[in-house]
Amino acid sequence: MNKEIFIKLLQQRQFKAVRSILDVMNEVDIASLLSKLDDKELALAFRLIPKDKAAEVFSNMDTSMQSYLVEMFTEKELKELLDDLYMDDTVDMLEELPANLVNRILNTVSATDRKMINQLLNYPDDSAGSIMTTEYVDLRDTMTVGQAMAHIKRTGIHKETIYTCYVTERRKLVGIVSAKDLMTTEDDVPIKDLMETEIISVTTHNDQEYVAQLFTKYDLLALPVLDADGLMVGIVTFDDAMDVMVDEATEDITKMAAINPSEKTYFDTSVFQHAMNRIPWLLILMLTSIITGTIITKYENAFAAIPLLVSFIPMLMDTGGNCGSQSATLIIRGIALDEIHFKDLFKVVFKEFRISLIVGAALSIVNGLRILIQYRNPSLALVIAFSLIGTVIMAKMVGCMLPLLAKKVHLDPAIMASPLITTLVDTFSILIYFNIATLLFKL
């Protein structure tokens, strides 16, 4: 939809035309179109959205637009919107809104909903409880398929998903039936005979990354969430799991690049906030690289005697850093995808050791030959070749072990990637280099 045409129609108060445009547009696209309007136009346009789309458009808006609308709504409008919003979207919004608007919303909803919302707001960030919704289809195992379908027809429209139905007995989950099974089975079959009883579930305090892993592993559409007593309290739907997967990958990528992760997009984060997310790790890394510098000064005599030695420092440090981050990255990703665990430590170390022998040999031969040809200095070629092999082995050992050790002591493996590994690898590579040089050149 062309934004200019839409605004023009709105300003000319051609409401019928605006309404018919909104009628065919997708909720996500409407939200994105509305984000380009000013506040007054936004209020006007929002009221023209067909009622059955309004809640979903609203949940796709950013916080500033939601705030503005909540502030501007009449009591009645707000109540209607909240009735149509899914519980998890309401909670997501409340987590971002200013306190006065949160109060306004909590005063508008019913006492039952208020209790539920407060409970959901209390789950820890990044837990299954914080991303679940409480609207799911609840069946009894005494129903028949026909009765279940009738039940869904009556209540389904207000559920976030009806494609997985939950069979409960006094809030205890006893089975799962898919809508596919219901739709392709004769009406008189009892639910008891149709339901699956081997159920994959999570608890409210499970980490959201674990939840997302279950979705990919089992190709799930929804996953039931149980409380500490094993009673069913809600479901996580696949769209929220997809968001978690994308967010967790972004978080890992950001951390590996030595940046404190932000929940906002690049452009939504202010210049100052960007700087604050980046400075801490840069400072730590800068100050630790001073260690490397200090070590170098210890070998002043060496490079005073053979100044050429200095020119190999960048190559050795870079290669070490790159080798270390190669290993670390593969291990960190493997941990995130649940493919590598701490019990594999020895297996990983042995594999990386063999890899580093091949890699080290290849790099040493290429570089040794180059030095031999360029400087006709066999001792120098040997020093560099040995230093390279040593550096590669050391870097890959450090790179593969640190993330696994971090995981073991419940630190974030991704943090280990670039920052700490770089420092260790730099220091060790300088030590290896100058020790081999001192030894071979008898400095």
Added chain:
Amino acid sequence: MNKEIFIKLLQQRQFKAVRSILDVMNEVDIASLLSKLDDKELALAFRLIPKDKAAEVFSNMDTSMQSYLVEMFTEKELKELLDDLYMDDTVDMLEELPANLVNRILNTVSATDRKMINQLLNYPDDSAGSIMTTEYVDLRDTMTVGQAMAHIKRTGIHKETIYTCYVTERRKLVGIVSAKDLMTTEDDVPIKDLMETEIISVTTHNDQEYVAQLFTKYDLLALPVLDADGLMVGIVTFDDAMDVMVDEATEDITKMAAINPSEKTYFDTSVFQHAMNRIPWLLILMLTSIITGTIITKYENAFAAIPLLVSFIPMLMDTGGNCGSQSATLIIRGIALDEIHFKDLFKVVFKEFRISLIVGAALSIVNGLRILIQYRNPSLALVIAFSLIGTVIMAKMVGCMLPLLAKKVHLDPAIMASPLITTLVDTFSILIYFNIATLLFKL
């Protein structure tokens, strides 16, 4: 399920017990349990899997297990399995199997299926066509809800998803109806009145990353795929889109760490293959860091006069590298998530410039003060402070521009991250440093 108990039951030929275990287990878990058996046990166990689960268990197995089973199946068994496998899973398997088994399978399926399979095998890797399936629910707009539900009951069991139904007219897609709408609407309502006509679709040659982005953006369960003539040829389902998202993130992360990506997991990749994936970039980076080394030798006089200068090289190069990869990483991820585009180049550069002023100032002040206190040498403090600001600005400019330029000329932005940026930033930071030092110390 305990593996030892299961194998024991199998060896004691307690087939009834084995069957009842397999009866309650999930398909994914059965595949993982079977992967721990030897070939003879595998063949035995696979035949005991309930018929309605066998195809899904099979599609969750790895290639070597699938090969073994296909080889061992009777004609009849193979035919039964292929009938139950979804088209996209069959094609996935054929892409990996050895040629003789591919022929065996193509000879077993019907002529129509063979034609379809050959067509699917021909779509380029990473295209929508290569991940789509051809089994979807096809409705007419002249049907009523009741007729549509009856149609689904008859044919739905063989469709990969029935939750999004497609209304076509001579293979042209005219509308979409969700199973939720069908299940919550009265039987006599015509499909024409219920269907959505604003349809999000892709073509067979669209990139799979774009397909996955649409799934997250619009929270889709399935997406119709059209051919070059606009006729409907298949659908992509959300589980395949989730896999694509995970794979693409892994690929980006791997490339950013200067590794050629592999489609296999860490442990499934051989030591030699790991080494081959890592050596090329290490070689390129090593040889280019020789440039940096060569530049350093040009300034031999400088560090012969003031040896202390050498000790700041690691700190400056590290900081430059880290600053560059911070910016590059955020931009690359933004591009992957469709949040940053080439048209934003100027906006990005201006933002990164302001960020680098703050970051550069912070790092310079801390480091300048340290040098002032440690060496009581104001000129040295100034040289380092100015070099740091220069390096940070340069690194962030290079880091943010290269990925966007790469995208513009259809190269992979992720490749730009660590490798090329490191080299450029290293070279420039040495140049900045020694030029400022030469100037201020009048060397």
